[in-house]
Amino acid sequence: MASEVLVPSSPAEAVALFGDGAGTTVIGGGTVVVPEMTYGRLHPERVLLLSHAGLDGVTVAGDTITIGATTPVNALLALEDQVAALAACAHNVADYEIRGQGTVGGNLCGHGDLQGCLIALDATARSTGADGERTESLEDFLAQRHGRLLLDVSFRRPAASAFVALEYPHTHEYTVLAVTGVRDADGTTRLAATGVAGPGIRLRSAEALASDPAAAGAAAVGDVTLADDALASAWYRGQTLPVLVRRVLTQLEESS
Amino acid sequence: MNLTVNGVDATIESGPLTSLLDVLREELGVTSPKAGCEQGGCGACTVLVDGEPRRSCLTPVASVDGAAITTVEGLGSPEDMSPVQQAFTHHYAAQCGFCTSGMMMAATAYIDRGGSDDHDAIKEALGGHVCRCTGYVKIIDAVAAAARGESFDLTVTAQGAAMTNLGGVA
Numbered sequence: 001m002a003s004e005v006l007v008p009s010s011p012a013e014a015v016a017l018f019g020d021g022a023g024t025t026v027i028g029g030g031t032v033v034v035p036e037m038t039y040g041r042l043h044p045e046r047v048l049l050l051s052h053a054g055l056d057g058v059t060v061a062g063d064t065i066t067i068g069a070t071t072p073v074n075a076l077l078a079l080e081d082q083v084a085a086l087a088a089c090a091h092n093v094a095d096y097e098i099r100g101q102g103t104v105g106g107n108l109c110g111h112g113d114l115q116g117c118l119i120a121l122d123a124t125a126r127s128t129g130a131d132g133e134r135t136e137s138l139e140d141f142l143a144q145r146h147g148r149l150l151l152d153v154s155f156r157r158p159a160a161s162a163f164v165a166l167e168y169p170h171t172h173e174y175t176v177l178a179v180t181g182v183r184d185a186d187g188t189t190r191l192a193a194t195g196v197a198g199p200g201i202r203l204r205s206a207e208a209l210a211s212d213p214a215a216a217g218a219a220a221v222g223d224v225t226l227a228d229d230a231l232a233s234a235w236y237r238g239q240t241l242p243v244l245v246r247r248v249l250t251q252l253e254e255s256s
Numbered sequence: 257m258n259l260t261v262n263g264v265d266a267t268i269e270s271g272p273l274t275s276l277l278d279v280l281r282e283e284l285g286v287t288s289p290k291a292g293c294e295q296g297g298c299g300a301c302t303v304l305v306d307g308e309p310r311r312s313c314l315t316p317v318a319s320v321d322g323a324a325i326t327t328v329e330g331l332g333s334p335e336d337m338s339p340v341q342q343a344f345t346h347h348y349a350a351q352c353g354f355c356t357s358g359m360m361m362a363a364t365a366y367i368d369r370g371g372s373d374d375h376d377a378i379k380e381a382l383g384g385h386v387c388r389c390t391g392y393v394k395i396i397d398a399v400a401a402a403a404r405g406e407s408f409d410l411t412v413t414a415q416g417a418a419m420t421n422l423g424g425v426a
Contacts, residue, residue, distance in 0.1 A: 005271075005272040005273055005318065007272070007318055007321075027273075027316060027319075029314075030314045030315055030316055030319060031296055031311075031314050034273075034275065034313070034314045034315070034316060035294065035295035035296060035313075035314065037273065038275065038294050038295070038313070039294075039295070047273060049272070049273075049316060049318055049319055051316075051318070051319035051320070052319075052321075094296075094384065095299075095383040095384030096309070096362075096380065096381055096383065096384065097299070097302060097309045097310060097311055097362065097384050098296055098311065098314075098384060100308055100309070100310065101310055101311065101314060101315070
């Protein structure tokens with residue numbers, strides 16, 4: 001059992017206690033970290049428990065939507081009218097109870113089901129760490145998140161968005177493969193995938209061909225390194241990624 | 257730390273990262289929440305935290321300091337069962353019974369938030385709960401009946417009448 005457990009009661013206190021993050025294990029909702037401790041795979045020395053830190057909540061200011069790091073995943077379902085893809089992506093995570101406990105920040109920094117969707121939304125991430133507070137693109141944050149404490153993510157409400165995932169028969173596998181498409185009012189289209197090797201990733205070649213869904217789907221395979229694991233082989237992901245891209249672009253057309 | 261468990265205030269002596277499941281079972285002797293997979297995958301440990309269903313195995317007790325916890329022990333007694341407990345009894349929704357506590361807590365929360373007898377909605381609400389006896393049909397029937405507000409004469413149920421009504425053994 002950890003020798004030091006810190007339970008900050010405000011965002012400022014959480015930032016101060018996190019410091020440079022050295023030797024600190026952060027627990028948001030607990031759904032990822034707690035089993036690691038239960039099964040003896042993790043023996044944290046210093047734990048920052050964010051349950052009472054006040055880092056949760058969704059705020060809408062004009063066109064900008066900001067989601068606090070400890071907002072439960074379930075809360076994103078309420079954004080269905082504003083960002084259909086994010087609500088659909090959140091609904092694809094685990095089950096009602098886990099979504100009520102697991103946090104947006106924990107998911108982004110952990111198994112990452114929400115990564116691709118928020119990358120497609122061109123979200124920025126605000127975090128703290130050794131060099132103080134920093135705001136950067138979510139893609140950049142995910143590439144160098146070690147030693148950082150995510151505080152919130154923000155993005156502009158898109159004109160249209162769509163999310164399509166491979167269906168799987170159990171609530172507790174992580175996202176096998178999913179594609180999010182986002183269209184801005186000026187017609188700019190962004191696509192991103194979750195379930196490939198590494199964190200969620202933009203499908204930039206596919207974006208350039210967005211007006212031709214079949215060609216965009218074929219191009220998407222070249223944008224990613226396909227994961228090859230127990231959930232699906234790389235071959236299967238390679239066969240299905242073009243289909244998901246095509247479906248997302250078709251849905252975007254229909255909702256634009 | 258303090259919890260209110262089934263209406264009774266309790267001071268908690270366990271460490272802050274002890275799971276709520278272990279606090280309930282080991283420190284407080286409340287044993288209806290079951291330790292199944294202990295990684296959030298089975299739902300046998302689900303309890304209500306301020307009315308919301310949560311996996312107690314995934315919950316460090318310090319994260320729910322001050323909360324009101326409800327377990328099966330707080331739903332009703334053998335002489336005065338809650339509607340969900342009556343429905344599970346009448347519909348023979350328990351086989352080995354290991355998943356039943358978690359199922360009933362999830363069902364209670366589902367009905368409390370206005371859930372209907374729609375089978376798809378019930379499957380969605382109970383989607384994180386597994387029954388290794390695979391008695392899902394009767395479980396969903398029971399939750400649907402409770403959602404409809406049905407009442408049952410369990411003295412008749414005990415004699416097998418429900419099975420007769422279902423076209424089963426006479």
